[in-house]
Amino acid sequence: MYLITLPALLIAINSFQKPPSSVLPFEMDNVMGFPMLAYIGGNWLVFFFLGFISVIMITHEFQNKTLRQNIITGLSRKEFFLAKFSFIVALSFAATAYFTIVGFVTGLFYLQDYSSAFTHIHLIPRYFLLCIAYMSYGFFLGLLIRRTGIALFVYLAYGMFVELILRYALHLKIATNKTVHFYPMNAVEDLCPANFFGETVSTMLENAGVPVFLSPIEAIVTTIFYVSLFLFLTYRTLSRKDL
Numbered sequence: 001m002y003l004i005t006l007p008a009l010l011i012a013i014n015s016f017q018k019p020p021s022s023v024l025p026f027e028m029d030n031v032m033g034f035p036m037l038a039y040i041g042g043n044w045l046v047f048f049f050l051g052f053i054s055v056i057m058i059t060h061e062f063q064n065k066t067l068r069q070n071i072i073t074g075l076s077r078k079e080f081f082l083a084k085f086s087f088i089v090a091l092s093f094a095a096t097a098y099f100t101i102v103g104f105v106t107g108l109f110y111l112q113d114y115s116s117a118f119t120h121i122h123l124i125p126r127y128f129l130l131c132i133a134y135m136s137y138g139f140f141l142g143l144l145i146r147r148t149g150i151a152l153f154v155y156l157a158y159g160m161f162v163e164l165i166l167r168y169a170l171h172l173k174i175a176t177n178k179t180v181h182f183y184p185m186n187a188v189e190d191l192c193p194a195n196f197f198g199e200t201v202s203t204m205l206e207n208a209g210v211p212v213f214l215s216p217i218e219a220i221v222t223t224i225f226y227v228s229l230f231l232f233l234t235y236r237t238l239s240r241k242d243l
Helices: 002-015 034-063 066-072 077-110 114-120 123-145 148-170 184-189 199-207 216-240
Strands: none
Touching (some): 002 077, 034 066, 034 077, 034 114, 034 148, 066 077, 123 148, 123 184, 123 216, 184 216
């Protein structure tokens, strides 16, 4: 589904009639290629498809009792953790490689100036980190909750609704302060934000006192912190919990 949907969504978006650039505050070509692909591919497809895989690969270990059997037959908890994390890294690398190929191919067909596709290649390593982050989050929830249905529900609920409610409930009086953006899912999303309209719209909002996105450095550092936290909590839970 990920392999099919990633290029299909971009092709579908490109099939719509483009309004003339004279009526838009940005260049329409900025929407095509890597920026749009990173947003829809990262913050939607990776969140749903790869994140689901991360949850399911852990919860099924408990439901099928394969984790307990592997521990009994000599696999250490550390080895189990490293094996699952290695799978997350490998799948993230594969998804990023595919993302890169699709980005260049669609740029070749849809951008008027193909060389402009190379101006956004900085999104490639950020996309890789985004994959790691969503899957580490799913890894932690799967191990913590253990039941597939409940874990997937919590995964979706926090990522789509709960964090938004917390952000604006707890930061209601400081909504114009950037602290509202330093939550885990928002920081991950800001690695590949919906900033494909260029700097014009974002600058207008920033000048009006409304922070839109974390800066790339802020998003990267914050995401690395949360990934480290998820992995630490996952390993600690695995080391201490009865299997």
